[in-house]
Amino acid sequence: MTGPDGARRQGPLSVMWPQRFEAGHPSRSFPAYRGQRNFTGWYWSATCRGHVAYESWLERDHLMRFDFDREMIAMAAQPFALAWDDSVKGHLEHTPDFFVRRSDGTGLVVDVRPDDRISERDAAKFAGTRDACELVGWRYERVGALEPVFAANLHWLAGFRHARVMREETAAALREVFVSGAGLLHGARAVGDPVLVLPVLYHLLWCQQLAVDLQAAVLSPSAWVSQGRIGREGDGDADASAAAVGG
Template sequence: MLRAVPGLGGPLTAEFEVGYVGAEGSEVRTSLIDSAGVPFELVKPVRGFPSYKRQRNFPGLWWSSTTGAHVGYESWLERDHLMLLDFAPAVAGIASQPFWLFWNDEASGRRRSHAPDYFARLADGRGLVVDCRPVDRIKPRDAAAFAVTGRACELVGWEYRLVGAPELVMVRNVRWLAGYRHPRYRLPAVGAALREVFAEPAPLMDGAGAAGEPIAVLPVLFHLLWCGELACDLGVRLHEATIVTTAGAC
């Protein structure tokens, strides 16, 4: 049983429980501490992604190159952050709506629950829990749930992020590269030529032309940028003169 944790910004309720979908499709309930070893990056969502007439949010499925499967999202904001997780080289697995966190709300005396938007497994084995919400849409009740979720994550050694709107230019650049994330764009001979060309930094289109016919080379170039085998500054708009080089040389 977990008691209040000093230094975490206020009282923490006595019991955390975690609910998730088990291997056979039934709900599993366990303590927070016992859930720390669950591979949440592999679980199914604890709730669905409904679609209905006059809906104000835009749910859907994202094909993840990290997992090789579809991952759900409930809004375009969630989709953008899911895309960025898929793009991040440190992320080895992703699941949406991975678990319910249950706790006793001391202010109201009621049992509360919250399902974070994403759980990501990092390459070094650590867990990352992500909630997506624009700053201007966080109501006091939501803020309390996010704060408690952050405290719970800290107890079991997971990183917690509450994220709002991402940087626009970065998102647009990554969204373009995401169109080439599928392995079908990995052509070994073209990739080898591109890595050789960009061993020294060069403008994107100049390097594509040096590696072969641009119309055939560019999809492979964008795929290698997505995979992190080539690199450029994605904080500025991607264009024909963008300087590209092999990863780690920027």
């Protein structure tokens, strides 16, 4: 791994696992070249208050999912490289796509790859990574595409993730309006001009201080909004986590 200070560190995972992988730098570069078919970039995470790199739009979607999930408190791309000898495939090396720190202190290691793009060698790498994670008490996920409705709603709410759209007076009024549940636009109009109120409402939905079913249908003026739950101390967010749908 490459630590926060830029220094390279290596050793058995059983020794290295206490490292703060979520604070490190990517363990390898993100190539960009003419004719490249995947889209690389940087996602600004409201959770991390900084940018996290991605190598495809699918990876970006999962960064949004982590950012939305109140159980996730930090994340990093390409956190470390693993190397081991497999009895069938021989020597294998693999760099997982993401490391995510959960609120209980445990780690989550994630590879993003659709089912139809996994070779036998890839499958062996993912299986070996899962085994390594289990040895140190981390969870491991290999995920594919998000469910389309959930992804569409997540993309929309992510546009309001930054605290700059927050107006506490308006937020307090919205929490009161939706305490027993109401239609999205009806509740917004009860507070004031929707042009001014809706950005705050969407921010509260992102923070999950207010709740809406993101799986059932694309957000609409009639979507039913109810009171959410306040989450991690100090951030004013809710602790309900987004459902992970994929690969």
